[in-house]
Amino acid sequence: MEKSILRDFSKYVSLNILGMIGVSFYILADTFFIAKALGANGIAALNFAIPVFSLVHGIGLMIGIGGATRFSILKSQNKKEEAEWIFSGALKLGSLIGLMLIVLGLFGSRALSSVLGADAVILPLTRTFMTTILTFAPFFILNNTVLTFVRNDNNPKLAMTAMVTGSFANVIMDYIFLFPFKMGMFGAAFATSLAPIISLGILSLHFAGKKSRPAFLKHKMTRPAVMDILNLGSSTFIMEVSSAVVMTTFNLLILGLEGNKGIAAYGIVANIAFVAIAIFNGLGQGVQPLVSKYYGLKKCSMVKRVKKYALLTAILIAILIYAGTFTYSATLISLFNNENDSAIAQLADNGMKIYFLGFFFVGINIVTAMFLSATEKARAAFMISILRGLAIIVPMAIVLSNIWGMTGIWSAFVLTELIVAGFSIYLAAVTEKGTIAYGKRD
Template sequence: MNVLPKFCRYVSANVLGMIALSCYILADTFFIANAIGADGLTALNIAIPMYNLINAAGLMTGVGGGTRYAILRAQGENEAANRLFSGMALLAAGAGCALLALGALAARPLAALLGADAVTLSLCSVYLRTILCFAPFFLLNSTLQAFVRNDGAPRLAMAGMLTSSLSNVVLDWVFMYPMGMGMFGAAIATCIAPILSLCVLSTHFARPASQLRFSVRGAALRPAARALSLGASSFVCELSSGVVLLVFNLLILHFTGNVGVAAYGIIANLALVGLAIFTGVAQGVQPLTSHAYGTGNTAELRQLLRLAVGLVLVLAAVCYLAVNLWPDPLIAAFNRDADPQLADIARTGMRIYFVGFFFAGPNLVLAAYFSAVDRPGQGFGVAMIRGLIALIPLALVLAAALGMTGVWLAYVLAELCGLGTALFFLTRRAKAN
């Protein structure tokens, strides 16, 4: 069977949606850098790991629940699928409320723990408190997006993400320039965006083709909690981005201070767009992969995997060429004061850091593939290697030996270790079959 038309329809919609989603923080970065300057950019980069945690929790409930939902639907278990959806929505709301409490009670000490100093503490704590207090909306939005996509409406899921992203850009400008709301304006614009997306996604329940139903009484919490394991790799992949930020921020503060963290903020936020594209490919192909697995179609599974890996390698090459051919215009967009030290650090870092994209893209696709075919342990293993187990020791050792060059190189080598692990799992299973 030729799966290319279905692959293009699902993946293109999700890639466009994920690009839009990545612009949540990219828009904040641009407007904060130009309205507040390097101190605001540094404060934002220190706060982003908590945004990664929120997004990771949303991916865990969304991808985990959506994957199990697709498998149940493929097997004709429609009632069980809707009970699972109801349970997963309640889990997402509960996790969001826990994060809300953290933001309301401990935003300032949390900002200090993440590395904010006397210059950036106030800016960072304002941003953290705001986004954490809106965490329930972020989690519910991520969860509903995944279920809508798996219920046969990838374009509506894309529409929700595009709505949230475009509204965030517009509201960032309104709140930070005409209204002069500063860091709080950037944060509240980001927080309104998922609420608007939820309004778009909720129209799915009224569509004649929709099979998705929510019921508090019919919620299956235990199956929903078990389904979280299928989203564990997505959780760790997203959380690892926050870990990378946190570890790199602390190391860079030691070597170059706040200006280095601001430079890394530019690199990290440009990288966020590339990683969002890879995640879009991985999540876009997931409903097709889970359906093929649920119906036992191994030939289609192999086709889908080859298409996804090939696509992310092409996209990695495009991203790498872009940051090497046009580094100065990309940096200048976020360097309001034309700081030559900031520009030099960012330029050197880009050329090393983005080599890791050739390994990060396949890693994200393979980790998602393992979860989509009900092998969550292997997906979790790949995510742990690339995001935590390899990255932290590599960053510490290479930074001590090579300084800033070692910091950038650690990301590349950690992704390479993750890819080696993924290929080992893949070839071992192939030999077993």
Template structure:
């Protein structure tokens, strides 16, 4: 196989702590700004259009999550192989992986969009819409399904650019995307009165700007992401799909989480319950973005060091990542306990019933963040080192299987409180399981 003397910046020689911060800070800032985007969307929709519109956008959110899931599935799967190839100094193989991933993500997104668009009204009801929220759900889906390919290409390019030594440019693109999205949301909702479709168009146009900014990477002398003629490789595609599957499952898990909780609250507390959950879900997505930023910093490093067979650097990186995850989790828990009312007020002036449900929900739900970050870091570690089975178990358990089990058991016993506690309980159980596995097997995390 053709090799190259290429070195991805100074990953082989610089202190691990310095490298970790160089990747962590841009990733966290970029994801924090995306989180601000999420809050801005919810704040503007809730204040301008009311609780039903906010609930409608929340119900449609899983479709957006599916597009993100596909981009992570292909993007992380391919980027993991790309960084391993670069760590092994196999430059041409890395370029082949990038080209294959780009074509794959475009084709897959278009196919999904066409199929879902043709059945968007039944899809809206399947997601949990009712007569009050259906118009808002339909308007949002109309835009997202037509232009979803822009979202997936932007996300995939961001992943690859970080893996090609460009975390600062990826952060800059996210900053510009966030600022434009906020500006366009204000214009489309408050000035031009475009409604929910305006909020969706703001997201699409901002993502298009992100693609333009990230394209600057391809003009850099240090760029290794060059196009190679595309020829479908079944084995490569299968490897990408296998490695990236836990990330896809993670985003699917977010959709399962959203749909199942929307249905549970609709049955238990009606539209007020769905609106309260929509508020919580916006805040939850903010914190998930921070943990995703941590994972985005860890993945290129672990993948590269694995390709370079440098276990010492893997061990040090994981120690830093786990400490950071725990610190973020404690900070999030404290914020939820002491600032729940303020967080709810950001999204509008709601009825006492909605406000009470949302505040109590934040108090209970935020217990999960003590474990969420560490679970996510461990999933990223297993995925980046080729243990896809363990990564898949973590993801499927915490966001689908165990979560649904608790969602079936706790509400009949505790009512609405049981719905809020389903995720904290599942995160704790998964964390305990991972800890037991780590005790039994020597790994870079514990040795």
């Protein structure tokens, strides 16, 4: 049994991490090509717009993770009809929210860009990127939703293929739109927006052989199903949206300390960190189907084994990430510092070596929150996400930036993740008793 669990763990986690690394190229490709085509102002504009991208991404993950968690539990209990109802509700909810975001993009992007901190020089670029992303919001949301359901429906390989294909298509289109076609910031945003459409096309293969009508057509969206999805996916949403709040807070603080060059330096650090976060999210989302399945079957010992493997993997990943970024920080920064600005390079180098220490604790927090959510401990998972994203890091950044300047801002991320890791370990130990009680049949 141990070998079987380890085999399934390796399969789901490796495929999902690969897929999430591919997805992270959405932002990295934009950053790299925008740096080459538009310079420091382009990077700063992208950094102001990323919070909106995080919001859209977070909504898709909330609906996907929340719905797929219930879907997996119901499916493991042979309640296929109820599981299909959840899938239907998730698709319709994602479509409805996506349409609302289109309206926001068309009529509110200018005001939103100003609120997020873009000045007169940066605002036109920020607004262009933001409007384009919000106009394609339904595709981003549905892609994240369908990806998660396909993964939970025993097809992690297709989910990985869709993620990677969409991301590589984005890289190719980024180059074509920005350089041969010279489409500027719109070209970068348009390339990013076409990627989820390509991914959805590949994911549709999962349903091609099914004879029955798609769940989207068969079932109505019910309030209980929607509330269940939002409840189970709330911690994932908070985790994603809080990153947008943190980025906005950091942007405003850094703008006051170092101006647009500081924003550009933070943009470089944040975008490289985006890849690291994607890897840990891949780990968390990779174990979710297994945890929910074993939890639904009341196999408590198997749930605990998966959790142990996940935490050990998180520690190993953190070591590799920090060693790589510490050793090659100058090379990584030079990829995005197209103007070879020494001030930006120095700020980014100092920031990366401090900021990335936080990843020794990020994995623990993400895995624990996902584990709690996958075992119906939504409130506990929500608490971890709130502490990570809002309750601690925002006031910490404000206080430490006033004391230590930029060093204080970088350190706020590290100290926050450390504090939350201690709380996560305690919370997981307390709530594990409920999981053991639930799994008496094991």
